[in-house]
Amino acid sequence: MTxxxxxxxxxxxxxxxxxxxxxLAASIEQGEYEPGDTLPAAIVLAxxxxxxxxxxxxxxxxxxxxxxxxxxxxxxxxxxxRRVPYPLGRRVSxxxxxxxxxxxxxxxxxxxxxxxxxxxxCEALALEPGTPLWRCEGLSLADGTPMGTGTxxxxxxxxxxxxxxxxxxxASITAAFKAYGILDYVRRSTRxxxxxxxxxxxxxxxxxxGAAVLVSLAVDALPxxxxxxxxNSVFAGERMEMVVEPFGD
Amino acid sequence: MTxxxxxxxxxxxxxxxxxxxxxLAASIEQGEYEPGDTLPAAIVLAxxxxxxxxxxxxxxxxxxxxxxxxxxxxxxxxxxxRRVPYPLGRRVSxxxxxxxxxxxxxxxxxxxxxxxxxxxxCEALALEPGTPLWRCEGLSLADGTPMGTGTxxxxxxxxxxxxxxxxxxxASITAAFKAYGILDYVRRSTRxxxxxxxxxxxxxxxxxxGAAVLVSLAVDALPxxxxxxxxNSVFAGERMEMVVEPFGD
Numbered sequence: 001m002t003x004x005x006x007x008x009x010x011x012x013x014x015x016x017x018x019x020x021x022x023x024l025a026a027s028i029e030q031g032e033y034e035p036g037d038t039l040p041a042a043i044v045l046a047x048x049x050x051x052x053x054x055x056x057x058x059x060x061x062x063x064x065x066x067x068x069x070x071x072x073x074x075x076x077x078x079x080x081x082r083r084v085p086y087p088l089g090r091r092v093s094x095x096x097x098x099x100x101x102x103x104x105x106x107x108x109x110x111x112x113x114x115x116x117x118x119x120x121x122c123e124a125l126a127l128e129p130g131t132p133l134w135r136c137e138g139l140s141l142a143d144g145t146p147m148g149t150g151t152x153x154x155x156x157x158x159x160x161x162x163x164x165x166x167x168x169x170x171a172s173i174t175a176a177f178k179a180y181g182i183l184d185y186v187r188r189s190t191r192x193x194x195x196x197x198x199x200x201x202x203x204x205x206x207x208x209x210g211a212a213v214l215v216s217l218a219v220d221a222l223p224x225x226x227x228x229x230x231x232n233s234v235f236a237g238e239r240m241e242m243v244v245e246p247f248g249d
Numbered sequence: 250m251t252x253x254x255x256x257x258x259x260x261x262x263x264x265x266x267x268x269x270x271x272x273l274a275a276s277i278e279q280g281e282y283e284p285g286d287t288l289p290a291a292i293v294l295a296x297x298x299x300x301x302x303x304x305x306x307x308x309x310x311x312x313x314x315x316x317x318x319x320x321x322x323x324x325x326x327x328x329x330x331r332r333v334p335y336p337l338g339r340r341v342s343x344x345x346x347x348x349x350x351x352x353x354x355x356x357x358x359x360x361x362x363x364x365x366x367x368x369x370x371c372e373a374l375a376l377e378p379g380t381p382l383w384r385c386e387g388l389s390l391a392d393g394t395p396m397g398t399g400t401x402x403x404x405x406x407x408x409x410x411x412x413x414x415x416x417x418x419x420a421s422i423t424a425a426f427k428a429y430g431i432l433d434y435v436r437r438s439t440r441x442x443x444x445x446x447x448x449x450x451x452x453x454x455x456x457x458x459g460a461a462v463l464v465s466l467a468v469d470a471l472p473x474x475x476x477x478x479x480x481n482s483v484f485a486g487e488r489m490e491m492v493v494e495p496f497g498d
Contacts, residue, residue, distance in 0.1 A: 061447050072445065072459070083442055090495045190493040193332055194443035194461040194486030196321065198310050210321070212443040212461035212486070225496065237443030237461070244439040244493050246339045247474065 016051050021059035028068055028079055035081035039069065042077075070238055072208060083241040084142055092187040092218070093174045094140050094147075103142045107171035110137040110149070110204075112163035114156055121153050124219055125227050132156040134163065138171035139204055146205045148235035154228065173220075173229065185228065188221040192242060197234070205236045212237040265300050266307035273308060277317055277328055284330035288318065291326075319487055321457060332490040333391055341436040341467070342423045343389050343396075352391045356420035359386040359398070359453075361412035363405055370402050373468055374476050381405040383412065387420035388453055395454045397484035403477065422469075422478065434477065437470040441491060446483070454485045461486040 027033050039045070042060065046053040060077050063069040070078050086097055098105035112134060119129040127133075136152045152173065154162060159180060169175035177185060193215050202209040213234045220229040273294075276282050288294070291309065295302040309326050312318040319327045335346055347354035361383060368378040376382075385401045401422065403411060408429060418424035426434060442464050451458040462483045469478040 061449070064444070064447060067442070067444065067464075070444065071447075085440070088493050088495075186496070188494065188496060191334070191490050192441055192463065192493070193316070193490040194463040194484075195313070195316065195319065196461050198313060198320070200310070210459075212445050214441065214443040214463070215316075235443075241440050241442040244337050244436075244441070246337075246436060246495075 016049075017055045017058035017062065020045065020049055020051070020056060021062040024059060024063060025068055028063075033079045035079050037079045038075070039077040039079065070211075072211070075208065080238050081145075084147060084239060085241055085243045086235075087243045087245070088187065088190055089245070090186050091184075092190075092220075095172060095174070098142050104144075105140065105142055106144075107138050107140040109167045109171040110139055112136040112166060117153070117155075121230055124230055125153070125155060127155060134159060134166075136163065136166050136171075138166075140171075142239075145239065146236065147240055148233045149201060149204045150231045150233040153230045158228065173231070177229075182222065182228070184223055185220050186223055186225070188219045188225060188227060190216055190218045190242075192216050194237065197236075201234050205234070207236050207238065214240060214242065216242070265298070266304045266311065269294065269298055269300070269305060270308035270311040273312060274317055277312075282328045284328050286328045287324070288326040288328065319460075321460070324457065329487050330394075333396060333488060334490055334492045335484075336492045336494065337436065337439055338494070339435050340433075341439075341469075344421060344423070347391050353393075354389065354391055355393075356387050356389040358412075358416045358420040359388055361385040361415060366402070370479055373479055374402070374404060376404060383408060383415075385412065385415050385420075387415075389420075391488075394488065395485065396489055397482045398450060398453045399480045399482040402479045407477065422480070426478075431471065431477070433472055434469050435472055435474070437468045437474060437476060439465055439467045439491075441465050443486065446485075450483050454483070456485050456487065463489060463491065465491070 024039065033039060042053040042056040045056045060069065060071050064071045067083065068080055070080050072078070084103065085101065094107070095105035114132050115135045117127060117129065117131045117133040121133065122129045122131050133153045134156055137149065138152065139149045140147050162176065165179045166176045169179065194212050195215055196210040197205065197207055197213045199209045201213060202211060214237050216233045216235065218231050218233070219227050221227045273288065282288060291302040291305040294305045309318065309320050313320045316332065317329055319329055321327070333352065334350065344354035363381050364384045366376060366378065366380045366382040370382065371378045371380050382402045383405055386398065387401065388398045389396050411425065414428045415425045418428065443461050444464055445459040446454065446456055446462045448458045450462060451460060463486050465482045465484065467480050467482070468476050470476045
């Protein structure tokens with residue numbers, strides 16, 4: 001159920017670039033090039049295959065469209081890691097998601113402070129504007145690689161001492177909630193878009209500044225749908241994909 | 250239910266950049282700067298507000314995190330359009346989605362050809378590898394602005410003459426399906442990630458090459474969940490956001 005993305009050019013001119021793309025894809029598949037490796041320059045491969053460098057660039061574009069490589073100006077064509085799938089169902093837990101695919105999820109708190117709640121955040125939490133909120137930042141990793149960084153908002157009155165609880169729970173929201181007797185919660189909404197990473201995000205996620213990030217703004221709620229938690233997450237696009245299966249729950 | 254993303258820096262040093270960010274946000278809100286406009290350079294605003302240019306850059310970063318501007322190397326800080334929300338429910342139709350928020354959706358066919366189906370695409374369509382498939386490309390616009398471009402795959406045997414039907418339906422999959430007696434279909438799965446736009450995508454979407462695109466790979470099915478259509482879409486991150494509400498259907 002996860003087709004990759006083949007054949008983004010058709011027609012008679014397709015043979016040479018396709019052959020090169022297939023050869024490179026096979027080399028990546030077989031581990032000759034590993035995630036993070038830079039492929040040889042177009043001019044080098046053009047010589048090797050006896051084609052024009054534009055043909056090699058077309059092969060690179062095809063591999064990029066398949067998600068196999070990232071073509072970035074000034075740093076060549078890099079082999080992508082396989083993206084980690086992240087199911088966006090009714091229940092969303094990073095660690096549980098990773099555990100199911102045999103990866104070890106970990107996270108750590110970056111900061112925690114009390115802020116006067118912004119009107120829009122408060123509205124989404126069904127609170128009066130200016131209500132004191134925890135604003136906590138965390139970083140999530142899979143097998144030690146940073147996947148995403150998130151900013152969380154929760155009501156101080158509902159979650160007293162959350163800074164310590166969240167830190168002691170190793171920045172797991174699911175674990176922290178249990179300390180407040182919340183054994184179950186549901187994802188009420190997620191908004192997703194893409195934008196370039198800021199420098200701070202790039203440093204945290206160990207990606208290039210300006211690399212594409214998948215940005216998510218999510219509202220979690222009690223099983224009765226009362227909103228309790230908002231999280232704005234920024235995921236490395238090259239490492240993560242969100243999976244939405246309305247019939248999968 | 251759509252909080253924007255406030256206050257990504259706290260502490261004592263926050264006052265000056267916050268004031269500038271708020272002033273710029275207000276100017277954007279009031280239409281003094283319009284989508285696509287470039288904000289004055291940091292050094293200019295620094296002079297104007299009597300602060301260090303790093304303070305202005307912090308304000309820019311905050312606006313970028315809110316999605317109000319896009320900070321791109323070498324082309325300054327541009328005011329973003331408001332992102333068009335695109336609900337990813339059980340039924341997904343671009344035009345219907347846009348119509349609900351008062352925008353006019355349109356689309357056009359870019360290409361249509363028959364290809365031997367790639368093994369992974371065929372598997373997702375529950376077909377034998379190599380089955381003849383339509384491979385059609387379309388471009389979708391909202392109020393005349395390109396939002397996304399998609400590559401569609403469908404079985405030739407199930408959809409004879411799809412090239413003409415799809416073109417006559419003005420590249421609306423929903424309308425084209427009706428010509429084959431399919432009055433209802435459902436979104437079975439969507440995978441979403443972010444990556445930089447290729448040059449071709451950038452040209453089609455009228456965004457900068459390398460700008461962040463939201464990439465979706467979706468499987469549509471008959472109401473009995475038999476897969477019939479795969480579409481790989483590339484949306485301008487600066488213009489679109491996907492909305493997932495598991496309890497909203």
